Amino acid sequence: MSLPFLTPLTLCFASLLGLGSSRPTSSPTDRFEAINVLTTREKLAGKVVQKVTKSPTVTAFDEATFARLIGSSFHNGTIEVKVLSRLLPGAPALARGFIGLAFRINAANSQFENVYIRPVNGRAANQLQRNHSVQYFSYPDYRFERLRQEAPGAYESYADMGLNEWIRLRLVVHEAQAQLFLNDNKQPTLLVNDLKHGPAANGGIGLWVDVGTEGFFSDLKITPTP
Numbered sequence: 001m002s003l004p005f006l007t008p009l010t011l012c013f014a015s016l017l018g019l020g021s022s023r024p025t026s027s028p029t030d031r032f033e034a035i036n037v038l039t040t041r042e043k044l045a046g047k048v049v050q051k052v053t054k055s056p057t058v059t060a061f062d063e064a065t066f067a068r069l070i071g072s073s074f075h076n077g078t079i080e081v082k083v084l085s086r087l088l089p090g091a092p093a094l095a096r097g098f099i100g101l102a103f104r105i106n107a108a109n110s111q112f113e114n115v116y117i118r119p120v121n122g123r124a125a126n127q128l129q130r131n132h133s134v135q136y137f138s139y140p141d142y143r144f145e146r147l148r149q150e151a152p153g154a155y156e157s158y159a160d161m162g163l164n165e166w167i168r169l170r171l172v173v174h175e176a177q178a179q180l181f182l183n184d185n186k187q188p189t190l191l192v193n194d195l196k197h198g199p200a201a202n203g204g205i206g207l208w209v210d211v212g213t214e215g216f217f218s219d220l221k222i223t224p225t226p
Contacts, residue, residue: 032067039067050217052209062143064109066102066206075202077224079171086214095212096120097163102206115180122161133159138196159189175199
């Protein structure tokens, strides 16, 4: 199915997908491809949203576990989305409500950049855990464990957030730099100046989750740089 564009520069999928509206849909996943996840359209507090959960067959962390937006191709620009995460029943103790965005995904889903949040950490009782609230990783070679070991604190940061609340992510990407803004903050919560796949990488966009997360996404908007 082709995706209509509202303007040449702004791809506003909120209305096209029913995200942010109560308009029913007869084909709940017709614009997303499930990559190692289960994804459906559901109503949450009267709002139609995209629900994503990680496939239980994938046990490793920081994997290709996302609902890929069909037809998306992204190099530079801005991606905005509202996210809400809950812990699934029986979620392991290490679950943190992992939820975020994969971008510049290659055709084989074997290479991509990613930013995500850990809402449980945002209001943890100790500062060290709070410092791990927001994370960047690059698949497949630079997952969070390697980045944390080789450059402690450089690819993650603190932000106030919690489970079961809507959080607005605004990701601004230019060449090898990515800036992640949360809610209405004027300054980026996380700044990455060396995206590991380099300034020329290009590819799809995915709604990403990890272990133990019941993730909801709404109001997806993509604005490429001319």
